[in-house]
Amino acid sequence: MPIETGIITISDRAAGGEYRDLSGPALRQAVLGYGWQLRSELIVPDEVRQIQGAIREQIAKGCQLIVTTGGTGAAPRDVTPEAVLEIATRELPGFGEVMRRESLRLTPYAILSRSLAVVVADSLVLCLPGKPNAAVENLGFVVSAIPHAVEVIRNQPTHQ
Numbered sequence: 615m616p617i618e619t620g621i622i623t624i625s626d627r628a629a630g631g632e633y634r635d636l637s638g639p640a641l642r643q644a645v646l647g648y649g650w651q652l653r654s655e656l657i658v659p660d661e662v663r664q665i666q667g668a669i670r671e672q673i674a675k676g677c678q679l680i681v682t683t684g685g686t687g688a689a690p691r692d693v694t695p696e697a698v699l700e701i702a703t704r705e706l707p708g709f710g711e712v713m714r715r716e717s718l719r720l721t722p723y724a725i726l727s728r729s730l731a732v733v734v735a736d737s738l739v740l741c742l743p744g745k746p747n748a749a750v751e752n753l754g755f756v757v758s759a760i761p762h763a764v765e766v767i768r769n770q771p772t773h774q
Contacts, residue, residue, distance in 0.1 A: 620654040620672030624684035629659040637683040640746035665697035678764045684744030686728045695728045702732035716755040
């Protein structure tokens with residue numbers, strides 16, 4: 615069964631039209647490559663309420679998995695983790711741990727990453743880095759766990 619997926623690019627510059635979003639399209643290609651269905655793509659600025667609104671909008675559209683890109687670093691405007699954790703019912707720390715561990719094999723700057731995964735309503739939300747390659751790589755590091763996580767979160771029988 616394909617996973618109904620939404621993508622949210624979180625970037626002041628992309629939302630303002632000053633910068634062409636590259637991470638969202640890179641994730642779109644990855645999502646479609648995994649055989650998942652793409653339901654929604656949004657671009658929002660680094661604003662807590664707008665990030666939360668975009669997640670809620672994608673949940674309302676039936677997204678079982680929402681991947682965000684951007685806002686997970688250490689810069690003052692990087693507020694994605696705070697925005698997402700504020701509306702989460704639970705955090706799934708293993709996803710962030712794996713993404714950081716595997717990313718550290720590629721760059722020492724991965725130690726600054728605040729990538730994470732949470733449950734919001736009955737959807738899995740993954741917060742990925744903002745650089746296109748890093749976003750796709752981090753999704754790839756955890757892709758094998760995503761179908762099972764979606765099934766468990768949605769309280770559907772799992773097939774092991």
